[in-house]
Amino acid sequence: MQRLSANYPVWFCDIWGVVHDGVRPFPITVAALRRHRAGGGSVILVTNSPRSHLGVERQLLELGVDPGSHDRIVTSGDVTQVLMRLHGGGRVFHLGPARDQSIYEGTEVERVALEDARAVLCTGLFDDLNDRLEDYDTLLSEMKRLGLVMICANPDKIVKKGARILYCAGKLAELYAARGGEVLMAGKPFSPIYDLAMAEAAQIRGRPVDRPEVLAIGDGPETDIRGAADYGLDALLVAEGVTDAAEGLHAVEAGVLRAVPHARIVATVHDLSWT
Structure with missing residues:
Protein backbone atom coordinates (compact mmCIF):
# COMPACT_ATOMS: atom_id res chain seq x y z
CA MET A 1 0.00 0.00 0.00
CA GLN A 2 2.95 2.33 0.54
CA ARG A 3 3.74 2.28 -3.20
CA LEU A 4 0.11 2.85 -4.12
CA SER A 5 -0.07 5.74 -1.67
CA ALA A 6 2.80 7.42 -3.47
CA ASN A 7 1.31 6.81 -6.93
CA TYR A 8 -2.30 7.72 -6.16
CA PRO A 9 -2.82 10.71 -3.85
CA VAL A 10 -6.61 10.24 -3.80
CA TRP A 11 -8.23 7.00 -2.70
CA PHE A 12 -11.92 6.20 -3.27
CA CYS A 13 -12.40 3.38 -0.76
CA ASP A 14 -15.42 1.11 -0.43
CA ILE A 15 -16.67 0.53 3.11
CA TRP A 16 -18.52 -2.74 3.64
CA GLY A 17 -16.14 -5.65 2.98
CA VAL A 18 -13.09 -3.37 3.00
CA VAL A 19 -13.28 -1.13 6.08
CA HIS A 20 -15.60 -3.39 8.10
CA ASP A 21 -17.59 -6.61 7.78
CA GLY A 22 -20.85 -5.24 9.15
CA VAL A 23 -19.88 -6.28 12.68
CA ARG A 24 -16.36 -4.96 13.34
CA PRO A 25 -13.68 -2.85 11.61
CA PHE A 26 -10.65 -4.30 9.83
CA PRO A 27 -7.73 -2.75 11.80
CA ILE A 28 -5.18 -3.21 8.98
CA THR A 29 -7.37 -1.28 6.55
CA VAL A 30 -8.12 1.51 8.99
CA ALA A 31 -4.40 1.86 9.77
CA ALA A 32 -3.52 2.04 6.05
CA LEU A 33 -6.11 4.74 5.41
CA ARG A 34 -4.72 6.76 8.31
CA ARG A 35 -1.14 6.39 7.03
CA HIS A 36 -2.17 7.47 3.53
CA ARG A 37 -3.73 10.62 4.94
CA ALA A 38 -0.75 11.27 7.21
CA GLY A 39 1.49 11.21 4.15
CA GLY A 40 -0.57 13.89 2.39
CA GLY A 41 -3.10 11.66 0.69
CA SER A 42 -6.88 12.04 0.71
CA VAL A 43 -9.41 9.30 1.47
CA ILE A 44 -13.03 9.48 0.36
CA LEU A 45 -15.18 6.56 1.43
CA VAL A 46 -17.51 5.78 -1.47
CA THR A 47 -20.29 3.42 -0.52
CA ASN A 48 -23.51 1.99 -1.88
CA SER A 49 -25.11 2.47 1.51
CA PRO A 50 -28.63 3.86 1.11
CA ARG A 51 -28.07 6.11 4.12
CA SER A 52 -26.90 9.70 3.84
CA HIS A 53 -23.23 10.44 4.54
CA LEU A 54 -24.29 11.65 8.00
CA GLY A 55 -26.03 8.35 8.68
CA VAL A 56 -23.02 6.34 7.53
CA GLU A 57 -20.67 8.43 9.68
CA ARG A 58 -22.80 7.61 12.72
CA GLN A 59 -22.79 3.93 11.77
CA LEU A 60 -19.00 3.87 11.44
CA LEU A 61 -18.59 5.45 14.86
CA GLU A 62 -20.92 2.84 16.35
CA LEU A 63 -18.81 0.07 14.78
CA GLY A 64 -15.62 1.61 16.14
CA VAL A 65 -14.09 2.88 12.88
CA ASP A 66 -11.57 5.65 13.57
CA PRO A 67 -12.90 8.92 12.04
CA GLY A 68 -9.28 9.83 11.29
CA SER A 69 -9.27 7.17 8.57
CA HIS A 70 -11.09 9.34 6.03
CA ASP A 71 -11.68 12.89 4.86
CA ARG A 72 -15.21 12.56 3.48
CA ILE A 73 -17.97 10.03 2.83
CA VAL A 74 -20.01 9.86 -0.37
CA THR A 75 -23.00 7.52 -0.41
CA SER A 76 -25.56 6.30 -2.89
CA GLY A 77 -28.02 7.72 -0.37
CA ASP A 78 -26.70 11.20 -1.12
CA ALA A 186 -28.02 5.73 -7.56
CA GLY A 187 -24.68 4.16 -6.62
CA LYS A 188 -21.76 2.18 -8.01
CA PRO A 189 -21.14 1.23 -10.81
CA PHE A 190 -23.01 4.25 -12.18
CA SER A 191 -21.27 7.57 -12.80
CA PRO A 192 -23.25 10.04 -10.59
CA ILE A 193 -21.68 8.76 -7.37
CA TYR A 194 -18.19 9.09 -8.88
CA ASP A 195 -18.96 12.60 -10.10
CA LEU A 196 -19.85 13.55 -6.54
CA ALA A 197 -16.71 11.88 -5.15
CA MET A 198 -14.53 13.74 -7.68
CA ALA A 199 -16.13 17.04 -6.65
CA GLU A 200 -15.40 16.25 -2.99
CA ALA A 201 -11.79 15.36 -3.87
CA ALA A 202 -11.30 18.67 -5.68
CA GLN A 203 -12.67 20.55 -2.67
CA ILE A 204 -10.38 18.71 -0.26
CA ARG A 205 -7.24 19.24 -2.34
CA GLY A 206 -8.09 22.77 -3.43
CA ARG A 207 -7.79 22.05 -7.15
CA PRO A 208 -9.32 19.84 -9.84
CA VAL A 209 -8.28 16.19 -9.52
CA ASP A 210 -7.37 14.16 -12.60
CA ARG A 211 -8.55 10.56 -12.86
CA PRO A 212 -5.01 9.07 -13.03
CA GLU A 213 -4.50 10.45 -9.51
CA VAL A 214 -7.36 8.35 -8.11
CA LEU A 215 -7.27 4.73 -6.92
CA ALA A 216 -10.60 2.99 -6.42
CA ILE A 217 -10.44 0.35 -3.67
CA GLY A 218 -13.16 -2.26 -3.39
CA ASP A 219 -14.23 -5.89 -3.20
CA GLY A 220 -17.32 -5.94 -5.45
CA PRO A 221 -16.65 -6.98 -9.06
CA GLU A 222 -19.94 -5.65 -10.44
CA THR A 223 -19.97 -2.46 -8.37
CA ASP A 224 -16.51 -1.31 -7.24
CA ILE A 225 -14.40 -2.77 -10.04
CA ARG A 226 -16.83 -2.28 -12.92
CA GLY A 227 -17.69 1.21 -11.71
CA ALA A 228 -14.04 2.20 -11.54
CA ALA A 229 -13.36 0.78 -15.01
CA ASP A 230 -16.36 2.50 -16.57
CA TYR A 231 -15.28 5.79 -15.00
CA GLY A 232 -11.67 5.45 -16.11
CA LEU A 233 -10.09 4.74 -12.72
CA ASP A 234 -7.43 2.22 -11.70
CA ALA A 235 -8.61 -0.21 -9.05
CA LEU A 236 -7.29 -2.23 -6.14
CA LEU A 237 -9.26 -5.45 -5.72
CA VAL A 238 -9.69 -6.60 -2.12
CA ALA A 239 -10.38 -10.33 -1.96
CA GLU A 240 -12.60 -12.08 0.58
CA GLY A 241 -15.20 -9.35 0.77
CA VAL A 242 -17.92 -10.72 -1.50
CA THR A 243 -15.49 -12.91 -3.45
CA ASP A 244 -14.18 -16.35 -2.47
CA ALA A 245 -10.40 -16.25 -2.10
CA ALA A 246 -10.02 -19.92 -1.16
CA GLU A 247 -8.16 -20.68 -4.42
CA GLY A 248 -5.78 -17.75 -4.06
CA LEU A 249 -5.51 -14.14 -5.18
CA HIS A 250 -4.58 -14.98 -8.77
CA ALA A 251 -7.77 -17.02 -9.18
CA VAL A 252 -9.85 -14.19 -7.69
CA GLU A 253 -8.38 -11.63 -10.05
CA ALA A 254 -8.77 -13.91 -13.07
CA GLY A 255 -12.42 -14.48 -12.22
CA VAL A 256 -13.09 -10.77 -11.88
CA LEU A 257 -11.34 -10.04 -15.19
CA ARG A 258 -13.55 -12.60 -16.90
CA ALA A 259 -16.60 -10.80 -15.53
CA VAL A 260 -15.21 -7.29 -16.11
CA PRO A 261 -12.67 -7.62 -18.96
CA HIS A 262 -12.02 -3.87 -19.13
CA ALA A 263 -11.17 -3.67 -15.40
CA ARG A 264 -8.02 -1.72 -14.58
CA ILE A 265 -6.80 -3.77 -11.62
CA VAL A 266 -3.36 -2.68 -10.42
CA ALA A 267 -3.20 -5.33 -7.67
CA THR A 268 -5.30 -7.90 -5.81
CA VAL A 269 -4.79 -8.16 -2.04
CA HIS A 270 -6.25 -9.83 1.02
CA ASP A 271 -6.14 -6.57 2.97
CA LEU A 272 -4.58 -3.10 2.92
CA SER A 273 -1.35 -4.07 4.65
CA TRP A 274 1.07 -1.10 4.35
CA THR A 275 4.11 -3.18 3.34
Whole structure:
Protein backbone atom coordinates (compact mmCIF):
# COMPACT_ATOMS: atom_id res chain seq x y z
CA MET A 1 0.00 0.00 0.00
CA GLN A 2 2.95 2.33 0.54
CA ARG A 3 3.74 2.28 -3.20
CA LEU A 4 0.11 2.85 -4.12
CA SER A 5 -0.07 5.74 -1.67
CA ALA A 6 2.80 7.42 -3.47
CA ASN A 7 1.31 6.81 -6.93
CA TYR A 8 -2.30 7.72 -6.16
CA PRO A 9 -2.82 10.71 -3.85
CA VAL A 10 -6.61 10.24 -3.80
CA TRP A 11 -8.23 7.00 -2.70
CA PHE A 12 -11.92 6.20 -3.27
CA CYS A 13 -12.40 3.38 -0.76
CA ASP A 14 -15.42 1.11 -0.43
CA ILE A 15 -16.67 0.53 3.11
CA TRP A 16 -18.52 -2.74 3.64
CA GLY A 17 -16.14 -5.65 2.98
CA VAL A 18 -13.09 -3.37 3.00
CA VAL A 19 -13.28 -1.13 6.08
CA HIS A 20 -15.60 -3.39 8.10
CA ASP A 21 -17.59 -6.61 7.78
CA GLY A 22 -20.85 -5.24 9.15
CA VAL A 23 -19.88 -6.28 12.68
CA ARG A 24 -16.36 -4.96 13.34
CA PRO A 25 -13.68 -2.85 11.61
CA PHE A 26 -10.65 -4.30 9.83
CA PRO A 27 -7.73 -2.75 11.80
CA ILE A 28 -5.18 -3.21 8.98
CA THR A 29 -7.37 -1.28 6.55
CA VAL A 30 -8.12 1.51 8.99
CA ALA A 31 -4.40 1.86 9.77
CA ALA A 32 -3.52 2.04 6.05
CA LEU A 33 -6.11 4.74 5.41
CA ARG A 34 -4.72 6.76 8.31
CA ARG A 35 -1.14 6.39 7.03
CA HIS A 36 -2.17 7.47 3.53
CA ARG A 37 -3.73 10.62 4.94
CA ALA A 38 -0.75 11.27 7.21
CA GLY A 39 1.49 11.21 4.15
CA GLY A 40 -0.57 13.89 2.39
CA GLY A 41 -3.10 11.66 0.69
CA SER A 42 -6.88 12.04 0.71
CA VAL A 43 -9.41 9.30 1.47
CA ILE A 44 -13.03 9.48 0.36
CA LEU A 45 -15.18 6.56 1.43
CA VAL A 46 -17.51 5.78 -1.47
CA THR A 47 -20.29 3.42 -0.52
CA ASN A 48 -23.51 1.99 -1.88
CA SER A 49 -25.11 2.47 1.51
CA PRO A 50 -28.63 3.86 1.11
CA ARG A 51 -28.07 6.11 4.12
CA SER A 52 -26.90 9.70 3.84
CA HIS A 53 -23.23 10.44 4.54
CA LEU A 54 -24.29 11.65 8.00
CA GLY A 55 -26.03 8.35 8.68
CA VAL A 56 -23.02 6.34 7.53
CA GLU A 57 -20.67 8.43 9.68
CA ARG A 58 -22.80 7.61 12.72
CA GLN A 59 -22.79 3.93 11.77
CA LEU A 60 -19.00 3.87 11.44
CA LEU A 61 -18.59 5.45 14.86
CA GLU A 62 -20.92 2.84 16.35
CA LEU A 63 -18.81 0.07 14.78
CA GLY A 64 -15.62 1.61 16.14
CA VAL A 65 -14.09 2.88 12.88
CA ASP A 66 -11.57 5.65 13.57
CA PRO A 67 -12.90 8.92 12.04
CA GLY A 68 -9.28 9.83 11.29
CA SER A 69 -9.27 7.17 8.57
CA HIS A 70 -11.09 9.34 6.03
CA ASP A 71 -11.68 12.89 4.86
CA ARG A 72 -15.21 12.56 3.48
CA ILE A 73 -17.97 10.03 2.83
CA VAL A 74 -20.01 9.86 -0.37
CA THR A 75 -23.00 7.52 -0.41
CA SER A 76 -25.56 6.30 -2.89
CA GLY A 77 -28.02 7.72 -0.37
CA ASP A 78 -26.70 11.20 -1.12
CA VAL A 79 -27.30 10.65 -4.85
CA THR A 80 -30.70 9.12 -4.11
CA GLN A 81 -31.88 12.32 -2.42
CA VAL A 82 -31.58 14.10 -5.76
CA LEU A 83 -33.43 11.31 -7.58
CA MET A 84 -36.24 11.36 -5.02
CA ARG A 85 -36.87 15.03 -5.65
CA LEU A 86 -36.66 14.73 -9.43
CA HIS A 87 -38.63 11.53 -9.97
CA GLY A 88 -40.64 11.06 -6.80
CA GLY A 89 -42.16 14.52 -6.71
CA GLY A 90 -41.48 14.56 -2.98
CA ARG A 91 -43.80 11.57 -2.36
CA VAL A 92 -42.29 8.08 -2.17
CA PHE A 93 -43.13 4.65 -0.80
CA HIS A 94 -40.20 3.34 1.23
CA LEU A 95 -39.24 -0.26 0.53
CA GLY A 96 -36.58 -1.00 3.12
CA PRO A 97 -35.76 -1.13 6.83
CA ALA A 98 -36.44 1.70 9.26
CA ARG A 99 -32.70 2.03 9.97
CA ASP A 100 -32.26 3.71 6.57
CA GLN A 101 -34.48 6.69 7.34
CA SER A 102 -31.49 9.03 7.62
CA ILE A 103 -31.69 9.19 3.83
CA TYR A 104 -34.58 11.66 4.22
CA GLU A 105 -32.57 14.08 6.38
CA GLY A 106 -32.41 17.53 4.83
CA THR A 107 -35.08 16.76 2.24
CA GLU A 108 -38.77 17.57 2.05
CA VAL A 109 -39.61 14.14 0.69
CA GLU A 110 -42.69 12.56 2.26
CA ARG A 111 -43.08 8.82 2.90
CA VAL A 112 -46.55 7.74 1.80
CA ALA A 113 -48.58 4.59 1.17
CA LEU A 114 -47.93 2.74 -2.07
CA GLU A 115 -51.15 3.89 -3.75
CA ASP A 116 -50.28 7.55 -3.02
CA ALA A 117 -46.65 7.39 -4.14
CA ARG A 118 -45.04 8.91 -7.22
CA ALA A 119 -42.08 6.52 -6.96
CA VAL A 120 -40.71 3.72 -4.77
CA LEU A 121 -37.49 4.27 -2.86
CA CYS A 122 -35.80 0.90 -2.34
CA THR A 123 -33.08 0.77 0.30
CA GLY A 124 -33.24 -3.00 0.82
CA LEU A 125 -35.44 -5.71 2.23
CA PHE A 126 -37.71 -4.78 5.13
CA ASP A 127 -35.93 -7.46 7.21
CA ASP A 128 -32.78 -8.69 5.47
CA LEU A 129 -32.05 -11.21 8.20
CA ASN A 130 -35.33 -13.11 7.92
CA ASP A 131 -37.20 -12.17 4.72
CA ARG A 132 -37.13 -14.34 1.61
CA LEU A 133 -37.12 -12.90 -1.91
CA GLU A 134 -40.43 -14.58 -2.73
CA ASP A 135 -42.02 -12.57 0.10
CA TYR A 136 -41.83 -9.55 -2.25
CA ASP A 137 -43.63 -11.06 -5.26
CA THR A 138 -46.99 -9.45 -4.49
CA LEU A 139 -45.51 -6.03 -3.70
CA LEU A 140 -43.38 -5.94 -6.86
CA SER A 141 -46.37 -6.93 -8.97
CA GLU A 142 -48.47 -4.14 -7.48
CA MET A 143 -45.69 -1.61 -8.07
CA LYS A 144 -45.57 -2.67 -11.72
CA ARG A 145 -49.36 -2.41 -12.04
CA LEU A 146 -49.24 1.14 -10.71
CA GLY A 147 -46.42 2.02 -13.11
CA LEU A 148 -44.09 3.24 -10.36
CA VAL A 149 -40.41 3.81 -10.98
CA MET A 150 -38.09 2.21 -8.42
CA ILE A 151 -35.24 4.39 -7.19
CA CYS A 152 -32.62 1.89 -6.03
CA ALA A 153 -30.48 3.47 -3.33
CA ASN A 154 -28.04 0.54 -3.17
CA PRO A 155 -27.16 -1.34 -6.39
CA ASP A 156 -25.38 -4.07 -4.40
CA LYS A 157 -27.19 -7.39 -4.73
CA ILE A 158 -25.54 -9.18 -1.81
CA VAL A 159 -23.35 -8.31 1.15
CA LYS A 160 -21.50 -10.42 3.70
CA LYS A 161 -22.35 -9.66 7.32
CA GLY A 162 -19.98 -11.63 9.49
CA ALA A 163 -20.34 -15.14 8.05
CA ARG A 164 -23.81 -14.57 6.52
CA ILE A 165 -24.70 -13.53 2.97
CA LEU A 166 -27.63 -11.08 2.86
CA TYR A 167 -29.64 -9.68 -0.06
CA CYS A 168 -29.52 -5.94 -0.75
CA ALA A 169 -31.65 -3.43 -2.64
CA GLY A 170 -29.94 -4.24 -5.93
CA LYS A 171 -31.42 -7.74 -5.85
CA LEU A 172 -34.96 -6.38 -5.51
CA ALA A 173 -34.20 -3.93 -8.32
CA GLU A 174 -33.08 -6.84 -10.50
CA LEU A 175 -36.34 -8.68 -9.79
CA TYR A 176 -38.39 -5.56 -10.54
CA ALA A 177 -36.57 -4.92 -13.81
CA ALA A 178 -37.18 -8.54 -14.82
CA ARG A 179 -40.92 -7.83 -14.49
CA GLY A 180 -40.56 -4.84 -16.82
CA GLY A 181 -40.45 -2.25 -14.05
CA GLU A 182 -38.40 0.93 -14.49
CA VAL A 183 -35.37 1.20 -12.18
CA LEU A 184 -33.09 4.17 -11.50
CA MET A 185 -29.75 3.28 -9.90
CA ALA A 186 -28.02 5.73 -7.56
CA GLY A 187 -24.68 4.16 -6.62
CA LYS A 188 -21.76 2.18 -8.01
CA PRO A 189 -21.14 1.23 -10.81
CA PHE A 190 -23.01 4.25 -12.18
CA SER A 191 -21.27 7.57 -12.80
CA PRO A 192 -23.25 10.04 -10.59
CA ILE A 193 -21.68 8.76 -7.37
CA TYR A 194 -18.19 9.09 -8.88
CA ASP A 195 -18.96 12.60 -10.10
CA LEU A 196 -19.85 13.55 -6.54
CA ALA A 197 -16.71 11.88 -5.15
CA MET A 198 -14.53 13.74 -7.68
CA ALA A 199 -16.13 17.04 -6.65
CA GLU A 200 -15.40 16.25 -2.99
CA ALA A 201 -11.79 15.36 -3.87
CA ALA A 202 -11.30 18.67 -5.68
CA GLN A 203 -12.67 20.55 -2.67
CA ILE A 204 -10.38 18.71 -0.26
CA ARG A 205 -7.24 19.24 -2.34
CA GLY A 206 -8.09 22.77 -3.43
CA ARG A 207 -7.79 22.05 -7.15
CA PRO A 208 -9.32 19.84 -9.84
CA VAL A 209 -8.28 16.19 -9.52
CA ASP A 210 -7.37 14.16 -12.60
CA ARG A 211 -8.55 10.56 -12.86
CA PRO A 212 -5.01 9.07 -13.03
CA GLU A 213 -4.50 10.45 -9.51
CA VAL A 214 -7.36 8.35 -8.11
CA LEU A 215 -7.27 4.73 -6.92
CA ALA A 216 -10.60 2.99 -6.42
CA ILE A 217 -10.44 0.35 -3.67
CA GLY A 218 -13.16 -2.26 -3.39
CA ASP A 219 -14.23 -5.89 -3.20
CA GLY A 220 -17.32 -5.94 -5.45
CA PRO A 221 -16.65 -6.98 -9.06
CA GLU A 222 -19.94 -5.65 -10.44
CA THR A 223 -19.97 -2.46 -8.37
CA ASP A 224 -16.51 -1.31 -7.24
CA ILE A 225 -14.40 -2.77 -10.04
CA ARG A 226 -16.83 -2.28 -12.92
CA GLY A 227 -17.69 1.21 -11.71
CA ALA A 228 -14.04 2.20 -11.54
CA ALA A 229 -13.36 0.78 -15.01
CA ASP A 230 -16.36 2.50 -16.57
CA TYR A 231 -15.28 5.79 -15.00
CA GLY A 232 -11.67 5.45 -16.11
CA LEU A 233 -10.09 4.74 -12.72
CA ASP A 234 -7.43 2.22 -11.70
CA ALA A 235 -8.61 -0.21 -9.05
CA LEU A 236 -7.29 -2.23 -6.14
CA LEU A 237 -9.26 -5.45 -5.72
CA VAL A 238 -9.69 -6.60 -2.12
CA ALA A 239 -10.38 -10.33 -1.96
CA GLU A 240 -12.60 -12.08 0.58
CA GLY A 241 -15.20 -9.35 0.77
CA VAL A 242 -17.92 -10.72 -1.50
CA THR A 243 -15.49 -12.91 -3.45
CA ASP A 244 -14.18 -16.35 -2.47
CA ALA A 245 -10.40 -16.25 -2.10
CA ALA A 246 -10.02 -19.92 -1.16
CA GLU A 247 -8.16 -20.68 -4.42
CA GLY A 248 -5.78 -17.75 -4.06
CA LEU A 249 -5.51 -14.14 -5.18
CA HIS A 250 -4.58 -14.98 -8.77
CA ALA A 251 -7.77 -17.02 -9.18
CA VAL A 252 -9.85 -14.19 -7.69
CA GLU A 253 -8.38 -11.63 -10.05
CA ALA A 254 -8.77 -13.91 -13.07
CA GLY A 255 -12.42 -14.48 -12.22
CA VAL A 256 -13.09 -10.77 -11.88
CA LEU A 257 -11.34 -10.04 -15.19
CA ARG A 258 -13.55 -12.60 -16.90
CA ALA A 259 -16.60 -10.80 -15.53
CA VAL A 260 -15.21 -7.29 -16.11
CA PRO A 261 -12.67 -7.62 -18.96
CA HIS A 262 -12.02 -3.87 -19.13
CA ALA A 263 -11.17 -3.67 -15.40
CA ARG A 264 -8.02 -1.72 -14.58
CA ILE A 265 -6.80 -3.77 -11.62
CA VAL A 266 -3.36 -2.68 -10.42
CA ALA A 267 -3.20 -5.33 -7.67
CA THR A 268 -5.30 -7.90 -5.81
CA VAL A 269 -4.79 -8.16 -2.04
CA HIS A 270 -6.25 -9.83 1.02
CA ASP A 271 -6.14 -6.57 2.97
CA LEU A 272 -4.58 -3.10 2.92
CA SER A 273 -1.35 -4.07 4.65
CA TRP A 274 1.07 -1.10 4.35
CA THR A 275 4.11 -3.18 3.34
